[in-house]
Amino acid sequence: MIARTTTAATGRIHSWDLSTGVDGPGTRFVLFVSGCPLRCLYCANPDTWHMRDGKETTVDEVMAEIEKYRAFITTAGGGVTVTGGEPLLQPAFTGGILRRCKEAGLHTSLDTSGFLGARASDELLSDTDLVLLDIKSFDVTAYRKLTGGRLAPTLSFATRLDRLGVPVWIRYVLVPGWTDDPEAVEGLAEFVAELDSVERVDVLPFHKLGAAKYEALGIPFPLRDTPVPAPELTERVRTQFRAHGVAAY
Numbered sequence: 001m002i003a004r005t006t007t008a009a010t011g012r013i014h015s016w017d018l019s020t021g022v023d024g025p026g027t028r029f030v031l032f033v034s035g036c037p038l039r040c041l042y043c044a045n046p047d048t049w050h051m052r053d054g055k056e057t058t059v060d061e062v063m064a065e066i067e068k069y070r071a072f073i074t075t076a077g078g079g080v081t082v083t084g085g086e087p088l089l090q091p092a093f094t095g096g097i098l099r100r101c102k103e104a105g106l107h108t109s110l111d112t113s114g115f116l117g118a119r120a121s122d123e124l125l126s127d128t129d130l131v132l133l134d135i136k137s138f139d140v141t142a143y144r145k146l147t148g149g150r151l152a153p154t155l156s157f158a159t160r161l162d163r164l165g166v167p168v169w170i171r172y173v174l175v176p177g178w179t180d181d182p183e184a185v186e187g188l189a190e191f192v193a194e195l196d197s198v199e200r201v202d203v204l205p206f207h208k209l210g211a212a213k214y215e216a217l218g219i220p221f222p223l224r225d226t227p228v229p230a231p232e233l234t235e236r237v238r239t240q241f242r243a244h245g246v247a248a249y
Contacts (some may be wrong), residue, residue: 005148012054014047014085016065018073024109024130024169026078030068030074033094036086038113038147040136042175044210048085059096061233067102079107079129088116096125102127111171115149117157125166133158134171137179138188146178162195170198172176174229174237176208185240193244200247205229 014032023030032045034054047053066080073079080101087094087110094110101108110120111132123133133152137143143151161168170192174180192198206228214221241248 009092009096010056010058011061011090012051012056014045014054016062018069019081020076020078023081023083023111024132025107026081026115027073027076028078028081028109029069030081030083031062031097033082033084033087033090035089037089038086038115038136038149040147042146042173042177044207045085045213046210046217046219047213048077049129051085051089054085059093059100062097063100065103066106067104070104070106079109081109081111081132083111083132086113087206088112091116091119091121091124095121098124098127102129108111108139112157113147113149114154114157115147117153117160120157122164125161125164128166131161131166131168132171133161133168134173135188136173137181137184138191139181139184142178142181142184146175151209155232157197158191162197164197166197168195168198171204172201172237173204173206174234175223176229176233177226179219180229180233180237182236182240185237188242189241189246192241193246198246200249201238201241202249203234203241205234 012034014034016031019030020027032048034047034048035051072160082094082097095215098108107129109130109132110128136147140151238248
């Protein structure tokens with residue numbers, strides 16, 4: 001049995017929100033932590049990139065805020081999702097929140113790219129009811145160009161989650177000209193189909209809702225001229241996953 005310890009860890013957060021249907025099951029309290037090691041070209045939240053821009057807070061303060069909405073989110077079959085930014089850039093803080101939520105009987109979700117998956121201890125993952133794992137691309141070269149990072153750590157994290165039996169929802173952002181290559185999608189579908197812990201794949205059409213944030217920050221939006229995917233393309237990619245027995249939405 002894993003020993004539980006109280007943590008007084010502090011961290012930096014960007015904001016929090018309530019959402020339904022996109023950040024795990026039910027209505028959820030979604031905490032956006034600050035800081036991310038990747039620079040995804042389609043990122044909708046460039047204002048979360050730098051930890052220094054976040055508000056310093058404690059696990060206790062976050063839990064006090066969550067407690068205000070406990071009745072609402074539990075009645076709606078939801079819970080708490082820690083996202084970002086990249087939550088595993090602040091593993092002690094993220095782990096403290098997940099542990100306290102778990103102790104409070106709240107469903108917990110961790111939304112991560114998996115790039116820093118090695119920072120997630122087994123204890124942190126034991127306090128996580130669901131991992132929302134963002135796999136940006138299954139093509140090594142495309143992944144590097146799209147994110148500035150490496151694909152291997154994410155795939156390693158995915159297999160580790162499977163070994164530990166942690167439920168996973170894969171998130172795959174569909175960007176025309178970047179992540180729609182049939183061969184790459186097929187490779188990811190084959191990989192995911194071998195992981196018993198994966199419950200579903202959410203194919204998320206690329207959007208430009210974050211464009212105004214780039215303008216406000218004085219940063220060029222790299223994919224400003226990239227079209228959003230047509231419904232037919234989105235359905236083709238979902239069908240590729242389904243062909244391997246994977247639930248895709």
